[in-house]
Amino acid sequence: MVACQHSTVSRALVASAVASVIALSGCGIVRDITGTREEYPLAEEVAEETTHEEGDPREEPAEVDFPYTREGQIFQDTGQDATLRFSVTGLERTDEYTVLYYENTYVDHFEGIVTNLSMPNTLVDPVSGQAFWEYTDEEGYYYGSVAPTPDGYPVEVGATNRYRRYFPRLPDEIKQVTFVGSGLGAMTGIPVVDVEEEQPDPVDPNGAEMIDHGPEPGEIVEFENLRPEPGAQEWVGEMESFVDSDVASTTRDGDTETVALKADVMFDFDSAELTDEAEEVVRQAARSLENNIDPDDPEITVIGHTDGRGDDDYNQDLSEERAETVREVLEEELGEGYGFTVEGRGASELIAREGGSDDEEARARNRRVEFAYRVDRSDEGLTSGRGEDLLGSSERHVFPPAKFVADDTAEVVATATDGDVRLDVHPLRRDGAYVISTVTLTNTGDEPVLPDMGGEDAVNPGGPTEFSQGALGGFQLLEPDTDLVRYVTLMNFGGETYSGFADEVHEMQPGNTYQLVAVFAAPPVEVRELTLRAGPFGEIEDVPFGK
Template sequence: MARKTTVTAVALTVTGALLLSGCTATADWWSATFGGASGPPEVREEFPYVREGRIFQDTGQDNEMTFSITGLERTDDYTVMYYEVTYADEFSGPNRNLSMAHTLIDPLTGRVYRQFLDEDGLKYGSESPGGDGLYPVHDGVTNEYVRYFPRLPDEVEQVTFLGSGLGAMTGIPVQDVDAERPDPENPNGADHLTLDDPPPSGESLTFANRRPDEDAVADEGWVQSFVDSEVASTTRDGDREIISLHSDVMFAFDSSDLTEEAEEVVRRAAATLTANVDPDDPVITVVGHTDGIGSASYNDALSVDRAETVRDLLAEEIGSGYTLEVEGRGMDEPIAREGGPDDEQARARNRRVEFSYVYDTSTEVSDEEDYDDDAIGAAQRNVTWPAPYTDDPGSAVASGELDGIRMDVYPLRRDGAYVIGTFSLTNTGDEPRIPDLGGTEAVMAGGPEQFNKGTLGGFQLLEPESGLVRYVAQMDFGEGRYSSFAEEVHMLQPGNTYDLVAVFPAPAVDVEGLTLRAGPFGEFEEVPVEF
């Protein structure tokens, strides 16, 4: 969540980062998990890390841009990112880049960090010469920038960066330094504000530097993921996990009496809970929910009765050593919107019994022996090594066209606990267009509304063999503030191609291909999953 920090109090503690240690245990884990597969990959320490492509501008002048991260350094107080931006094409007038906010993600723990802002929402670091957040841009001239993020935990050695507008940049190393680089000696950005006054040939634009003060605020949060199956779904947010059992599998209609399937479902859930619950915080809260049919008082009572029934059965299966608590929330917390064209599916999803608990981060790595056939597949965490950096998404493996827009699909790449989907959209027509790729009209009937939001919210990954469905992840910054873990799609200009990413929770390590559900573009089978 957003938090006010002083310049000396921004360190965080994150556990479960064994994979970053570089010790023998890492190699042993890799060998046990992946057998003879090559890896873990070496971290490339040399900067810069460079991306090129076309980005969205609010004026529609969607120009080719080169974005280079020239340093990511951890001091005693901050994480400082140095980067450069160069535009090749002509601009006229003020433009704003429409990419998401600069974001650093630890792909192993799912921790998320954004840059420090002041009370007016302006970035610390390189100052806007006019104080309005805009910077002068000249054709072929490089702008040099500095930005400040919260100090990353010591064990984090590489991160994934989003926010350039050019997709995910994985495997960016974090370098420890004793002090920041010196500020620009003679910042010249304010001297070249107009297009007819470029800097001398070969000279970059630099800006005065402003460090975070006591009023600085940086958003910090967690990646929130959602995996669904016919029996259960799992929502993971930081160290909190919620396994949701579908009530229609557990109970007869309008009843708290268990179905014949219920005992088997709870037994499988118990196996998952014993593997996942943090032994230092062994509290499992059993929460009952109903749909919106009937009175609030009736649904409150029914939700409590169902939660207590499940609690009693779980207690028999899970044994001692856990504290089981019960809550009934009736119809107060729907996760799918009722009353629409998919009303029956939405109500069925809202009827559920949840297990909420803190999970054990020491089981974060994906060792198949830790999970057996009795565990609920939707709750399995699958974590591999962070993806090494690459500026090449590979060759397109599928494509489709809809209303003058072509979408190309590239291989999925594993990155820690996630897989990164890379897509390109090309406007093959003669007029600017905004494709409708997401939202509640483009998702599975009755899908969870929160994970439908964002332009690519309707995209999903399906495991054909297990039936598990993986939704585009969200970033949770607390206080009800979420951001889709995907680049937004804006107006596509004629003839232009734009690269986009969407990030999903990772499947098991032996899954080599997934079906992509791409909203109105339909389904693409056997999209390969690569390390």
């Protein structure tokens, strides 16, 4: 049998996937790996285990113990959903690049040319928020294990395929990463091992021999390897988070933070004068900016926006006046040492779609004054607890990377149903600057079903449309005590090349259970429970963090 692995044609054609921005519904599969080492060198000094309440986020992992294995059902494009055993058997950093080694074993039925529908293989540094895709050539083909046929790789139930893939060289300070791409959730705590040379190519690759008859159960299948060539395309992106409140929202994209003060709170109708309530909001915004800004680049851009109603000239003038008012108060609060640029953009940059059933909320979202600046990404800029006198949406809380867990679904903390689909909610997990929400969906009926995870119930009225990517993109985490709402994080690879860090849901087969994840910006350490807004399943209160 032959399997198309993650749009695998020869070296896995991904040009179309990159151009269309991994919508998380395309062929994003575990792509495949080679040779396992019996031993990996530990760091000279193995750090003590850290808790999520304290400790250096960049400490060495307590142990290096490959392989890291998960098993579960995954979506296939033919509907013949199969149980996959997936193992990361190595992650090596050389002077040139990072090499991922992994194995696939299909445990049950697997027929014909099928594709695992999951996120593309991605390495994420949960502390800095950097994300790394695989190297591609100019035509968009992946480097690494070479498929012996244009259709993909030979696969048989019970046989193990070994693969390797190449990623940009991870920065030296990264000790552990979170891997996504297997279709089995987020695999946290995968250690990075520094080596002088990567593992040698397979001595006797036998993948081409399996095209006609397929491998036997228990057989190991290996493929020829192609290393990145000069001019290989690097894909390094940033996690982009969005946290919302009644008075302000904060978007953090890599080293840039944008705070949007909601104009309806800040100004009366047709006015550029701050309301009494706005004085306190701007003061908190100034303290947050002072806390987060890069001291080596203290430049602030203030931009006013209106909704889509009204004359263009009127909107332009009003947006400029409001931006200037906010600049004056920020400058007064911050004192000397900061540079300001002020702009008005009228209704030219709407972030919520107007004219729908939530038109009033959307227009209110679009009426805003934003200020943007570069953030401090040094250790001094990392926090875990809630700061005093800061704008809640602008707090960034960073913890050590989560440890590897073989099964994120062992504990069920809540259950909800929508028709024949049962949603089981599992404990939240802190992972660096993020929190992972893991859920499982089960088709309890007798027929295949495609759950409707979207619709008006999935997103807050007037919510920003770009933060609803993926079927779980409409999920949100609500902090009840502060009313802060955390939207699903994006992986932004520049321009239009981004996607929601949330799984897509495909047609579910009767009796099958599927594991899915959505990733959000982390709340402070004192927050022990959050409310999960789960689209058609409603609000699920008191979802705890796991130990």
